[in-house]
Amino acid sequence: MLEDFIEKVKENKVTALLSLIIAGLLVSFHLLSQTPQPNKNQLPAIVSSGKKHSVSSVSQKETDKSPSSSGKITVDIKGAxxxxxxxxxxxxxxxxxxxxxxxxxxxxxxxxxxxxxQKLSDEAVIYVAFKGEDISVVGKPDNSQNANNSIDTEQSDKINLNTATLADLQTISGIGEKRAQDIIDYRDSNGGFSSLEDLKNISGIGDKTFEKLKDMVTIE
Structure with missing residues (x-):
């Protein structure tokens, strides 16, 4: 009778031990399955994002260096x-x-x-004459250069309708403050003058007045 009891106790110990081992394995498996796995796509995404940022930065630098965005011009000024x-x-x-x-x-x-x-443009050459000087013969240029100088001088004497201020326009013979303001208002409302003929669209400037003004103004 005692021997049977001892055998049952031994069997229960073995069963209990096996149960503990199995329980331990199950707990370990559960914990391992809950461990977060690294996102395989995460690192490439970060690297890719970095590359895009780098390209964007280079592109921005190139844009900043372009002449059109620099807002600068270079001119050569000579003479007096x-x-x-x-x-x-x-x-x-x-x-x-x-x-x-x-x-x-x-x-x-x-x-x-x-x-x-006069508004300046890139690469412009400006010559300020000395008193009593005939600028058409300064430096004794050849005929083609002399012709260019004459054209430049003629254009510089004209008032640009697309850039002139109220004071500039009043220097034109026959243009008072009101007429000058009308010219500026028309320019602002229509995005500028596309031709000299547009002056006729301004109240008070008819064909006869236009003929007097056309040689004193320009739109270029």
Whole structure:
């Protein structure tokens, strides 16, 4: 009887031990299955994002360096100014700005030889004549150069309808403050003048007045 009891106790110990082992294995398997796995797509996505950012940065730098976005122009100013030379200015600069950076006029400068309100363009050459100087023969240029100088001088004497200020327009013979304001209002409302004939669209400027004005203005 005692022997049977001892055998049953031994069997129960073995069963209990096996149960503990199985339970331990199940718990271990459960814990391992809950461990977060690394996202295989995560690292490539970050790297890819980095590459895109890098390309974007390079593209932005190239855009910033482009002449069109720099807002700068380079002009060469000569003649009766204190500091002749090549200067870099804002793309919105006028001839007066170029004279200022060149130190201003000399005492011998013929200020009437230039239009200080003229808007400058990139690579422009500005020559300020000396008093009593015939700028058509400065440096004794050849005929083609002389022709170009004559054209430039003629154009600089004209008032640009698309850029002129109220004061500029009033320097035109026959244009008072009201008419000058009408010209500016028309320009602002219509996006500028596409031809000189557009002047006829302004009240008070008919064919006869237009004939008097057309040689004193330009749209270029």
């Amino acid at each position: 100014v204190k500091k002749e030379g090549v200067y870099t200015l804002s793309s919105q600069s006028r001839l007066n700005d170029a004279v200022e950076v060149a130190g201003g006029f000399t005492a011998e400068a013929d200020r009437k030889s230039v239009n200080l309100a």
